[in-house]
Amino acid sequence: xxxxxxxxxxxxxxxxxxxxxxxxxxxxxxxxxxxxxxxxxxxxxxxxxxxxxxxxxxxxxxxxxxxxxxxxxxxxxxxxxxxxxxxxxxxxxxxxxxxxxxxxxxxxxxxxxxxxxxxxxxxxxxxxxxxxxxxxxxxxxxxxxxxxxxxxxxxxxxxxxxxxxxxxxxxxxxxxxxxxxxxxxxxxxxxxxxxxxxxxxxxxxxxxxxxxxxxxxxxxxxxxxxxxxxxxxxxxxxxxxxxxxxxxxxxxxxxxxxxxxxxxxxxxxxxxxxxxxxxxxxxxxxxxxxxxxxxxxxxxxxxxxxxxxxxxxxxxxxxxxxxxxxxxxxxxxxxxxxxxxxxxxxxxxxxxxxxxxxxxxxxxxxxxxxxxxxxxxxxxxxxxxxxxxxxxxxxxxxxxxxxxxxxxxxxx
Numbered sequence: 001x002x003x004x005x006x007x008x009x010x011x012x013x014x015x016x017x018x019x020x021x022x023x024x025x026x027x028x029x030x031x032x033x034x035x036x037x038x039x040x041x042x043x044x045x046x047x048x049x050x051x052x053x054x055x056x057x058x059x060x061x062x063x064x065x066x067x068x069x070x071x072x073x074x075x076x077x078x079x080x081x082x083x084x085x086x087x088x089x090x091x092x093x094x095x096x097x098x099x100x101x102x103x104x105x106x107x108x109x110x111x112x113x114x115x116x117x118x119x120x121x122x123x124x125x126x127x128x129x130x131x132x133x134x135x136x137x138x139x140x141x142x143x144x145x146x147x148x149x150x151x152x153x154x155x156x157x158x159x160x161x162x163x164x165x166x167x168x169x170x171x172x173x174x175x176x177x178x179x180x181x182x183x184x185x186x187x188x189x190x191x192x193x194x195x196x197x198x199x200x201x202x203x204x205x206x207x208x209x210x211x212x213x214x215x216x217x218x219x220x221x222x223x224x225x226x227x228x229x230x231x232x233x234x235x236x237x238x239x240x241x242x243x244x245x246x247x248x249x250x251x252x253x254x255x256x257x258x259x260x261x262x263x264x265x266x267x268x269x270x271x272x273x274x275x276x277x278x279x280x281x282x283x284x285x286x287x288x289x290x291x292x293x294x295x296x297x298x299x300x301x302x303x304x305x306x307x308x309x310x311x312x313x314x315x316x317x318x319x320x321x322x323x324x325x326x327x328x329x330x331x332x333x334x335x336x337x338x339x340x341x342x343x344x345x346x347x348x349x350x351x352x353x354x355x356x357x358x359x360x361x362x363x364x365x366x367x368x369x370x371x372x373x374x375x376x377x378x379x380x381x382x383x384x385x386x387x388x389x390x391x392x393x394x395x396x397x398x399x400x401x402x403x404x405x406x407x408x409x410x411x412x
Contacts, residue, residue: 005113005210006038009089012112013042016087021108022048026083030054030100031090032063032070032380034300039089039112040068051079054086056099057381059388063405074103081107089113138219141212145185146227149204152183154228156220158213160189161298162342162361163393165196167256168231170269173202175261189213195342196365199272231260245385252392271368278344284351289320291338291349293357295329300378302358302403307332310356313411322352324362349373359393359400367395374399 016022027048029036032055040050044066053065054073063070076084084107088096093111100109145154153176157168165188176184186197187206197205208216220228233255244250244259257263294307311321311332322338323331324345331337340348342365349355349369357363359375366373375398377390390402 009039009113010042017046022085025085026051026079028052028054028076028084028086030086030088030096031092032060033090034298035089035113037065037300039087040065059381073099076105077103081105087112134215135219135222138215141216142219142225149185152185153181154185154187155231156187156213156217156228157231158217159232160193160210162192162196163364164232165193166361166364167253169197169200171257171261171263171267173270174263174267187213199274199343200270201274233260245387249387249391251394274343275346276343278340278347281347281351284348285320286351287353289322289352290314290354290356291322291324291352292332292335293324293362294332296358296360299358299360300380302376302378306403306409308334309409311335313409317411359389363395374401377402379404
């Protein structure tokens with residue numbers, strides 16, 4: 001979860017606490033994901049212990065997060081619904097709330113994060129006024145983009161994930177060539193995503209906030225602009241490629257290549273080239289170090305004890321151990337924090353010789369790094385499909401490891 005959404009979640013959660021709505025209520029969460037784990041952490045910090053996490057994936061049932069059980073959604077029906085309270089931090093709030101109601105659940109359901117600022121279905125005067133203001137802001141921003149980049153194709157990615165931007169940029173040149181477009185400007189959310197787009201070094205980048213992106217896309221959809229392309233598999237009101245995953249496995253990269261951009265499945269992705277050298281490389285023992293990357297914004301985290309176990313095994317073998325950190329992130333115990341930019345991280349990993357990271361967009365950035373690379377996957381299903389994360393995100397040329405209950409790290 002990015003910082004803006006995290007702040008929104010904690011703000012809404014504090015409002016619920018101060019209102020007294022959570023007092024003496026049996027709190028359930030819906031959808032086991034990174035955002036739900038952060039919501040669970042925030043509730044525990046405030047003295048509230050969730051009764052369970054509801055999830056549609058049978059593979060998750062029986063597991064726990066911080067001693068909170070993961071159970072089927074129907075499990076809530078056995079409780080006194082008058083005393084229950086469901087909090088949802090996942091993106092699929094509307095579908096989850098609808099599922100609960102169709103099951104016959106009569107208790108309270110509350111959204112604590114609004115990922116889609118234009119998905120407001122009320123017809124009240126206040127709502128219509130807010131919608132009109134959003135639409136006008138989006139129209140003005142779209143007009144400014146056209147003035148700044150006349151005739152350029154505006155390629156917008158509405159999801160703030162480094163991996164999605166990497167996929168988008170990998171296949172964008174082929175899409176432009178196929179459609180005989182030359183001028184192109186890309187729009188992304190936040191500086192991190194802009195950093196990934198910049199690695200490909202070919203197209204100018206516009207940086208948006210999530211709300212600005214939502215409003216701009218809303219305006220583009222409403223006006224039918226032919227100079228705007230929304231490069232994402234969940235393009236609102238346009239396609240629903242996610243449904244294909246209920247029939248067969250299609251890795252996310254292929255969804256971008258074939259589904260989003262309409263390219264042949266054997267299309268070779270473009271490789272980023274605008275990497276730079278980390279200025280402190282001399283502090284890293286060449287070929288005798290490991291870089292750990294345990295942090296990710298949109299991925300279910302792995303236990304701190306696992307990372308400490310990994311670091312301990314490498315220290316015992318005489319390796320330097322570093323943790324890649326950004327902002328307020330903490331290094332793994334017994335390791336040295338290091339904070340290279342996205343453009344510098346490849347030089348750090350190649351100097352160290354080894355990289356072990358939770359499977360996130362940073363792994364995509366490091367695809368071409370010449371080093372021994374390991375991606376660790378939480379044992380969860382992708383959205384509401386039967387496919388595991390490792391099925392959707394597997395990296396060629398890497399060691400791909402799924403971390404299940406009882407997993408013990410073995411250094412190779």
